[in-house]
Amino acid sequence: MPPRTPRPRGSRSPHRRELILNAAAELFVTPGYAKLSMADLAEAVGIVPSALYRHFSGKQQILATVLAAGLAPIHELVGALDPADPADSARRLSALALDQRHLGLMWQREARNLDSAAYQSLRTVVQEIEQRLSRYVHALRPELPDAGSDLLAGSIIAVMTSPSFHRYTLPRAAFEQLLATLVDAVLSTELPSPRAGAPRPPDGGPALTPASRREELLAQAIRMFAARGYAEVGIEEIARAAGIAGPSIYNHWPTKRDLLVTALRRGAAALAMDVAINYRWASDPADALRRHLRSHVKLAQSYPEIFSLLITDLDHLNEDEMQEIVRAQHEHVLEWAHLLRLHQPGIDTVAARIRVHAVLSISSETARTPHLRHGAAQPEAIEAIGANLLGLPGPESPPAAPGRPIT
Known part of the structure; x- marks a missing residue:
């Protein structure tokens, strides 16, 4: 987004409230609500901070009004x-x-x-x-x-x-x-009938507790961060949720951010490994795309919390950590778009990436929405919608042996 040009201080506008809301709409995206001060917003509009309070009681009211x-x-x-x-x-x-x-x-x-x-x-x-x-x-x-x-x-x-x-x-x-x-x-997709007795996506915490205390603490942290937000969860709360004394957590995790970074890295690594496996087994670009789709849907419905954290809490990482995760996401999209263009050579590069983002959004957002995850959103239905958006042929069973390499 291009930088905004502040209004000269002291100038008055008959639409100052509208100017404030327009500036806030941009600034709530970058740098974001937590990092935006009222002074920053006033500077963007070209007024003194106290003038903001003639129109709004505070930053929360501005956010509510913009939304x-x-x-x-x-x-x-x-x-x-x-x-x-x-x-x-x-x-x-x-x-x-x-x-x-x-x-x-x-x-x-x-x-x-x-x-x-x-x-x-x-x-x-x-x-x-x-x-x-x-x-x-x-x-x-x-x-x-x-x-x-x-x-x-x-x-x-x-x-x-x-x-x-x-x-x-x-x-x-x-x-x-x-x-x-x-x-x-989306509207033209023929949804498969739900299979009787098909397993439903998991909800809440796992039924089993890991043997590793470190892994248990990580699982609790992921659940709590996704439910309440990283900033609202104390590291000693995570320890209590795992049944240990607060200070004991430092034997396993030096800082709270280490828990968040590890969770996001694992999500990125899981997707990257799935891509590598799918390339090895796929027989052609369409088969590889279908395998990618199946893998993504499975991960999203198994761990929707990870996909929530990628949206809500990425800005709590330091710059290097954030760039690492963003780069992994970008490369994941590029692999899908590469296969989509092999499958449909006439498609524009940017259009392919936009189409892939839409498919990934469907996979993650339906997984993050409880009434969809536990309604008709069984993996086969999401795969059918995604396949239709990618222009894939009807569903097929994965081959039993590796096919030829895709280059």
């Missing part, structure tokens, strides 16, 4: 979607997604900084958006059960918010068209 202003047009649009014209509906959704590109990241990363009343008020709006979109899906696909409509609606939201989590861009018309195409692909 409410972002959610309002989405709430209105989703309620007005016309099932008789799905192409126009997809186009309008895509245009608004790009207009509000910052909103997905801001909501997921920063909303928990609000007080309970403000958060619940906005959460109600988000739930109404989800319900309205689910009703729209049901009008288009009346044969689907409610859980299926909810899943496709959640997947559309994931597609629409996915540009919030990367910086790739296309000419506006091409970007809108690509997102609309992805929405259409």
Whole structure:
């Protein structure tokens, strides 16, 4: 995002409240709520800090107002979607997604900084958006059960918010068209019937406790960080949750940040190892993509907390650690996009990466949403949606032996 040009101090604007909100919307994304001071915001607008308080009681109210202003047009649009014209509906959704590109990241990363009343008020709006979109899906696909409509609606939201989590861009018309195409692909997916007796994604803590105290502490930390946020969890709380005296944790983990860094590195390493294994066994690019998709869905549904931490708490790492994790995520996307372009040679490089981000967003966001994870979002359904977005052929059983290498 280009740097903002502060207004000259002392100048007055009849739209100062709007200027404050516009500046805050940018600054809540970078550097983020926790690192943004009221003085920084005042400087961006070109006023003294005390002038902010003529319009807002504090930073929390500014955040709540920015989020409410972002959610309002989405709430209105989703309620007005016309099932008789799905192409126009997809186009309008895509245009608004790009207009509000910052909103997905801001909501997921920063909303928990609000007080309970403000958060619940906005959460109600988000739930109404989800319900309205689910009703729209049901009008288009009346044969689907409610859980299926909810899943496709959640997947559309994931597609629409996915540009919030990367910086790739296309000419506006091409970007809108690509997102609309992805929405259409979600809506056209034939969902497999849930298998009777199929295992459900795990929820809560593990049923078994590791023999290693170090591993148990890490598992507790991941669960608590994802539920409450890294900054809100004390290292001695983690020790108590594992049943040991607070100071004893330092025998296993020198600092709280070491727990966070290890969790994120493990997630990155798991994905990287899956990619290496999938390359070795895949028979062609389409088979490799399908294996990547299956691996990602399995990891996301097994450990949704890791994917939450990548969104909410990455900024607690130091610069080198953050760059390490960001680089691993970037390289993971590049591997998918490489295979997608081998499978579909005509696809543009940037468009391939945007499409991959949308698929990964569906996988992680449906896993992080409890009612989707335990509804129709069994792995096969998510794989079917992702495969449709990637233009893969119908599902196949993985080959029993390694195929030829992919280069």
